[in-house]
Amino acid sequence: MSVHPADGITTMKLQIASDIHREFGHSPVVPDIGADVLVLAGDIGYADDVTVEWLRDDLAGRYEAILYVPGNHEYYGRDLHEANRHMEEMAMYGEYEWMNNRAVQVGDRRFVGTPLWANFCHEPLSMFNAGRAINDFHRIRHGGGLMTPAAMLDLHEEAVAFLTETVKPGDIVITHWPPTLKARHTGFPMDDIARYFCADIPKVVASTRPELWICGHTHYNVDFTLGETRILSNQGGYPHETLTGYNPGLIVEV
Template sequence: MRIHILSDLHNELSPFTPAPVAADVVVLAGDIDVGARGVAWARRAFDCPVLYVPGNHEYYGGDLQAILAQLREAADEQVRVLDFDEVVLGGVRFLGVTAWTDYRATGEEAAARQVAQRRVSDFRQIRWGAEAREPMPEDFAALATASHDWLRDSLAQPFVGPTVVISHHAPSLRSIAGHPYAGTPLDAAFVNAWDELMGDGLDLWIHGHTHYAVDYQVAGTRVISNPRGYAGEQVAFDPCCVVTLEESGVA
């Protein structure tokens, strides 16, 4: 299976036209456009199946649960929206969650929550619940914990064939190793330290969010991010990024 990997296209700021790529499935690891517009775009842009995990920017300008419902309503058999969802295509199991973060990655949880609430736009751009309030760090942390536990339990289920996790937020501090802005408690607003989920039974983890392209391994699990990012950013984006999965794992 040939998997075309893209994330952080930010079509709301600068429309992206994908290059023709021979692929069996396209994975969109979040921040494609605001609201449900990315689903319609993906349907027009690709002829093959698309697996779309929403990022944080999809939820800007509205209530998180309401926008997730809009994304699901816009989806179909060609473009599938995944959040706490499993899909099997061509003998490959895909597990998709936005993930969010638990603010624990750097070991400075209280500091991470405080600086994130001050500096991360999610707290002002996303609305939460019937009262349309601003979210709190504990709201996102609860989603992250639920995501971690769902992935842990899903990965524990036997499956004959390769398994791929798709998230928006990154699963390991290694995803920002060398990043020019890394090294502060704010790292934990972008990255989780979920390395223990990787290893036997998980072949590939695809993520976005960091605007920093990476390709590394943790305990035999390959981790890839291929973000377009914002105009002018040097993120090593490859518009034709394709990973091949065979029955034995990543080729």
């Protein structure tokens, strides 16, 4: 962190990445670019010891803090609650913060993180079609069986309640799911599946008024303002995707 001599204001450099999908073996790099804090907005890799070792051995020494919000792919092949418990236990060693409905203070700034999950824009047909088409509902275990759209909607509502109670004006919010359909991938039609990829909660953004909202999930990068809040993503994508606009050198000062 640095202090501007003229006004004494402390600024923090954030390095942002999501959706680099290390589980596929070849992923976009997260280089050392002199940031104070690394923000990982989900779909980094599986919630397992391989990811923990990467955080601990390759990244932890570079940053004052690593803030890791899980995405959906972290839980593939795993029970959601067991994976969260394991990653929280490993985080106790101090190399990273597992931000599953958590707020963390770093210096003068407060970060609030949650996966957010899908609300399907509250469209029953979107829930039905996503339940058939999206791998989350075939790969994530939850509640003694597979994740269902109804269970995911429950998780989303828990996340919204957490954000509403926790976020204060000027905070930095980190979610995997974007909080507005304005962040959707414009290369695909506005259909039931598109409603799965963005959790459309503009009223929550407007009422909580964070300074910055970092997100991912769509493999389509955005940087725009919604009310008083900057909405930003820096997503890598799958190995075969080359046009997501991922910028490994992206630094955001707050």
